Amino acid sequence: MSDEQSRPRRLTRAETKARTRALLLEAAAQVFARKGYAGASVDDIAETAGFSTGALYSNFKNKDELFIELLSSRSTSRLSEAVALVSGQFDSAEGTQEAMSRYLVEVADNEMDFAALQAEFWLYAIRRPEFRESLAAQFCTYRDDLAAVLAERAKSRGRAVDAPFDHVATVLLTLFQGLARLRRTDPELVPDDLYGEAAHWLFVGLGASFEAPGKKD
Template identity: 65%
Template sequence: MSTEEPGTEGTQPRRLTRAETKARTRVLLLEAAAYVFARKGFAGASVDDIAERAGFTTGALYAHFSGKEEVFVELLAGRTHSRLAEAAEIVSDVDSSLDETRSAMSRLVVDVADNDDDFALLQAEFWLYAIRRPEFQQHLAGQFRTNRDALAAVLTARAEKRGQGGDVPFEELATVLVALFQGLVQLRRTDPDLVPESLYGEASRWLFSGITPRP
């Protein structure tokens, strides 16, 4: 496995530093793990499978992770954090109207549901694995709380910038919004016709304003 970074035309490749090589190896192992776990499941996957897919030895994997459980947890946390960061960026844009924010979140639901099949399989695998093990249930709950708290902080900051907020229970609101997002993503993966692109935005509007007849 090369430890050189391609150079531009006419220049020599730059050798990666030790830290860069280590970080690159970790990324490649996580990418390989996503592929293996999605196709073999947690129980069927092995550290040998992951290392072989990444092009490394099992020793290289153990130099970065204690075993496949740690790989699995970090992989899911990283994917989840990435999606949460996208959602937080959308919600925290105070220059966008509420309708624009809801539309952008609806599009994110569709994008997550339609374009990341491996992540869908990883989520299902992790839920099945965690629900049978109390220590992993705690991890799963902790991950949800982390996501919920991050969104609650964004909602609070947005409301304060608009001179709103008051006694709004932002933590409870964020819990419902995260659960709504996750639920609609899973439902669209099962039956896209049940979750059109506008549904998340409409559902969040119902949450804030109540259901009104369509014109």
């Protein structure tokens, strides 16, 4: 192998910039989780990432912009993973429920820093009406994706297709968030299979409601 072939490929300018942004976001997650939004400074974040503050400001206008992008990327990742999980083609409803429970346990037990970030995100959003609207719109995107998946699965199984799947999706996503938060407080309060069981209860009740004799149109 020649010396030229053995040398690592030099990153393009765009790749370097993307890598720098990713490292800054990862450092910001650590600092915000440890110190909170108010206590974190751009100096702390830049130093943790191994860059100068100039590098930070060349990628983000200010701490607010960095925080918002971090919130968007982390929330989008978790919600998209949840939707993908329910979209998975498991052999049975029980298989989906078991997978949902495993995912909740994985998130709750291994992402304590993310729990602190979620609290900071919520406090940040609740104090800024304009940001709440953006956060709600983001949630609705994933709620609608999940609702579409649920409707399609119901149709393929010959179940009621006029159920309020947007409401069901809202409950499933927020139930996940709430149970994950509670499990981080005390794992014994949220057994490993509780989320899947709760989802089962929800769908049993939904089925009974829409399949009961004499149901009004």
